[in-house]
Amino acid sequence: MITIQDIRNAQENIQDTINATPILQSGQLSQLCRNQVFFKCEHLQKTGSFKIRGATNKVKQVVMEGAKLVTAASSGNHGQAVSFIAQQLGVPATIVVPTDVNPCKMNAIDAYDGNIVKCGTTSAERIPRAIEIAAEQNGLFIPPYDDPYIMAGQGTTGLEILEQVQDVDAVIVPIGGGGLISGILTAIKETNPNIKVYGVEPETANDTFLSFQNGRITSITPTSTIADGLRATQPGDMTFPVMQKYLDDLVLVTDEEIRRAFSVVMERMKQIIEPSSAVTVAALMNKKLPLEGKKVVTVISGGNVDLARISELMIGTERIY
Template identity: 60%
Template sequence: MLTLNEINDAYREIKDVVHRTPMLTSRSLSKKCANHIYLKSEHVQVAGAFKIRGATNKVKAAAKEGATHVITASSGNHGQAVAYIAGKLGLKATIVVPENVVTSKAAAIHDYGADIIHCGTTSTERLKKAKELTTDEEPVFIPPYDDPLVMAGQGTVGLEILEQIPDVDAVYVPIGGGGLISGIATAIKASNPEIKVIGVEPERGNDTYLSKQRGDITAIEHADTIADGLRASQPGDLTFPVIQKDVDDIVLVSDDAIQAALIFVLERMKQLIEPSAAVTVAAAMANKADMREKNICCVISGGNMALDKLAEMVTEDA
């Protein structure tokens, strides 16, 4: 199991690379949610998402062991993070992305200097491809979520939440493979077990919800949701036990609710976030935690939104 000490170690390791992201508030959003809402703004993080935290912790460790080439599989954000930190450390990077990767995310990976390989449309397909290209020496595989160093890096978001909102009552966290929520839940529950940690998944990407309900890792065939960063086929072998132990509940939100939340944040708060990040706001707007007048933090996981997709959403909403 991941420990608070490992997360504290990760924070010391990555603090020269990552931002301590702000906590944003909106009276209109809080009123709509009937709670005091805070947005942990990882959409303004280095490389546009929380993923830089875990990627930095893992890639730095690989570099210390002599790696010169790293490889990973990603729907976009983790790939951008690995490409960024690899370039900063002078390492070669190869990123396996889905055939339907968001164009802006692929462009950013390329701009950071990494090579791109397209493979399939599911996390299972691209993970398999990346691992097939990994040898006993190099390139070194950088897991997108199911790794202690990656999970510890993501857990530093939890440390910052506790510092920025000492009296927080609940935290909504997006779930893809589970690296972010397992790290945050470990940090929060080790500090104050009374704080609720609530995972949020799209209705059409509900693998972790099903897994927690059944008490065993459950895969889904295809996650067809606008939240492209949450299209994992199943939770990780390492992340799922932490989720079972420390996550109080997992709730589901529809694609329509995700889209409405994204547009609300854009219109009222002037913040551009991606659909995967908007799931937490959607959950808060639906009061999935069943709370009133409480301090609730929504983790905004990223802001790598393709402008053509945004234009489609705004047109549909008009």
């Protein structure tokens, strides 16, 4: 397992590349959720998501070891991050994306000079293809989440939360493959184990939820959800044990609840966030967690939304409150 020292090392390694993202608050959302709610704004991060943290930590390492090409498998955000840092370091990147990739994410990968290859709709399909391309071209595959350098990089988000919000009671984190939450769990629980950390998954992409129920890594069949960044089919071999050790609870939210949270954040805070980010707000708004009157940080993991889809994602304001 990674340690908090790994995360501190990552913080030093990536500090010249990433932004220390801000914390925002909304009085109305705090009132609606019956907690003092803080938003860790990774949607304002370089490349539009937290993924640049882990990607920078990993790609810098493999380039230092002599890598001349990198590949990645991604629904979009990890691919953007790998393309960005590879471009900065002068290394070619090939990104394997789903056939139904979000156009804005694909455009960003292209803007960072990433070579795009489409394959399937799940990480279980994309990852083998990206590994195959790396082998064919004598490159190195950059995992989306199941890697100690990736996990440690994502964990720097947790260190920033501890620095920015004094006396925080709880942190709520989206779960896809588990890279972000395993890093944040390590950073927070190895600093102050009294702080609660909760995970949130979409109801239809509940692989980690089922894995917890079964006490072992459990796969699900490919699924659909508007939270496209959380469509993993199983948690990682490295990330799941960290979640088992430290996670306080894991809850599910529906696509309708995600839409409602997305709409509230846009209307009240004027922030465009991804549906994958809105799951944390949805969990609070729908009282899925045993929290009231607490100081709570929700991790807003990304903001790469296809502008053409915003009207489809929005719910009329008369249905919000």
